[in-house]
Amino acid sequence: MSALKPSPLTFFTLKDGVVESTAGQELVDAFAADFQGLRHFGAKIGDSLDLGNAWTGTAQEDDLTVTYAYFGEGTGPEDPGAGALVGKKALLYELLTKVTTHDA
């Protein structure tokens, strides 16, 4: 869980179970915590409706939007993907598009 509310759009890469970013470690830790929470509850919600694991997930507050997406090779913890975090109420689809087209 992140207590930080950063304003700039920050991208993260998910690879081999590791979250990486050029942002500071504090921000990486914050995103990693949110990513794990989203991934866990995405799976739980999917399980309730027999939908499987979520390939993307977004959590939004008034001043923070966190999203992640896998690149289509699977939704396991080691599979590649990307994420983003921005300190505002962003458009859901726009942020998802930016994450999925982000050049890792």
Add this chain to the structure above:
Amino acid sequence: MAANITPSLRSALERLKHGGSVNGILLGWRRQVLINLLPYEEFRAERLLHAVHDAQDHFASGGDRAVHTFWFGYDICHALVVFRRDCTLVILHTRAEEGDFLRRAAQTFLEDSQLLMDVLLNPTPEDGEETQKLEPDELTAAHDSGHTNFIARVL
């Protein structure tokens, strides 16, 4: 409780269900299912509602965080979850590009439906007592007369 839903609330939800590529909608109050328009059984709807509340509680457990929207993508559909006060709206939809449109529609629905839900959840004993019944004699007499009712135009 589902049987006592007022028609206007259900019809508003039905209209929302026909917007965009919506597959199903669930309206909940706290952890209780109010209206289930999902293509799933009731127990699955209840499990879903518990899961989304667990997710919100998880993010709020750190302190001052208040997640009001979740959006998850699955192989066959997306699940949009919007919270407002004690109410939760879950929308299953297929087209990702409709996520923002549906989020705004869900927020508007939850905003506009607060009074209806308040009446539903807090019915007063006086509800309905202000309705005046028709006089049975007049109604019967008019019906039995065999004539078309004529209302004279007042000039």
